[in-house]
Amino acid sequence: MHFADRLLNACRAKGNALCVGIDPRWEQLPSAVRGRHAGGSPDQVAAAYEEFGLRVLELVAPLVAVVKPQSAFFEACGPAGFKAQQAILARAKALGLITILDNKRGDIASTAEAYADAALRGVWSADSLTVNPYLGRDAVEPFLKSARQCDGGVFVLVRTSNPGAGQFQDLLADGKPIYQHVAEAVGAWTAENLGSSGYGDVGAVVGATHPAELARIRQVLPNAVFLVPGYGAQGGAAADIAAAFRADGAGAIVNSSRGITACFKPDDPQWEQAILNAARAAIKDLTGSTPMGKLRI
């Protein structure tokens, strides 16, 4: 089934489009988890990340449809971190979750092909990944090609959520910011392969921290799924995100990482309950204050 249709069906089944980001940091892990993997070696840190990530998946799988493991923290643990992230992606799929490998890759020609095949059809086998557009169309297209061989998806960075995002993304060329040029390219790519839901397999990463840009990009991109980071810990509020959705509640996935998986003090013995509470609160907030509340089977 087409990636956008799978994604929308999964969100409708759960009644929300919250994505739980899995960005493990050693100092934020539960003390109990750290205690079982003490020593400080990359292998031990990786084992703690794996244990924590798998437990997070079990906790949130009944509540949400999408998870997004962030490669940087696993990469920092070397080969064992790679294995831990593979295990988390595999378990997520087994639990029926849609996976976004957040690795922001970008390279040219056969090098991009190697990244794409690894992410979507090889050693990672995620449902989708994030891609950096700076190198231009021939660096993005190998990712689309790979995605289309496995009903996968690609989320292209358009307007990111960080404070300095505008340094290059907001520069005006031909009267339009660079991010809009990127958005228009995403529009052309996603129109190449629309699912029965009307959405394409190429989405856009647009930060929650810039509501005006979010609305503008939604106008440029009626058929693209938005992956919206920056909600919660980074400062984006539900009201800021409303413009990312189409009127029927579809069209956007909202990510929260630290707001859910680092919402407790490390020595809190009730950290699992805290994660559940934070996920439920985020869902309530988002479905109450944005069109996401209309998502139903």
Next chain:
Amino acid sequence: MHFADRLLNACRAKGNALCVGIDPRWEQLPSAVRGRHAGGSPDQVAAAYEEFGLRVLELVAPLVAVVKPQSAFFEACGPAGFKAQQAILARAKALGLITILDNKRGDIASTAEAYADAALRGVWSADSLTVNPYLGRDAVEPFLKSARQCDGGVFVLVRTSNPGAGQFQDLLADGKPIYQHVAEAVGAWTAENLGSSGYGDVGAVVGATHPAELARIRQVLPNAVFLVPGYGAQGGAAADIAAAFRADGAGAIVNSSRGITACFKPDDPQWEQAILNAARAAIKDLTGSTPMGKLRI
């Protein structure tokens, strides 16, 4: 010692600034190497890449100062590929070579920190890495911070060598292409920490396939080391690259990957000699046709 000084000293000692890119592709490996790792599993492919990469290092270490392993091909082999790339980086350093981890990372805040620390001070421990600037200054600065804690270097993508590079990089904002805005940012970053050679620790990736842009960016960036891909197999000629150098022959590193490490037919039993011949020919070409020929201790 400051990264730029180390790099320039190493190039002067070898009398050239050729960088050998290590981008192993299974179908281009010597048949003899493939035969020792047949089976097709990611672990077997990784073992072949490691054997080949280590042999390439031994062959080229007497000739060149810099090597650049490309992460994509190792990542495609999973955890064993990660280990293979670690082994190649470690051996390169042991042989006195300067290493560039070509992984084109880019992310925000603490995520960028994790990538940077892994690349320069952690599980990779390369001398330098490549970074994608699309996310803006606060996404690049964690890489600079990490580099400055270990006398490492950062090469920021400015104008890449692929045919579609211009789609976003050449858009004009305030009368200047986007790549020039990025180059000016690189200029500010590199000026923060100049070595005794007069070069900074933040370099620019500028493709050999665009000679006019190369000359323009050199004017904007007098103090940055250029990493120039696209020479050889991608179509850039030595004459096209001349503008990357300053008059004394310093200031640029020219990469060749396939032109050296895939210059033979897989069943050629003389593949090691072919690699040596190709490296020597590239050095002769570059030192004969560009200011690189003036590099001496």
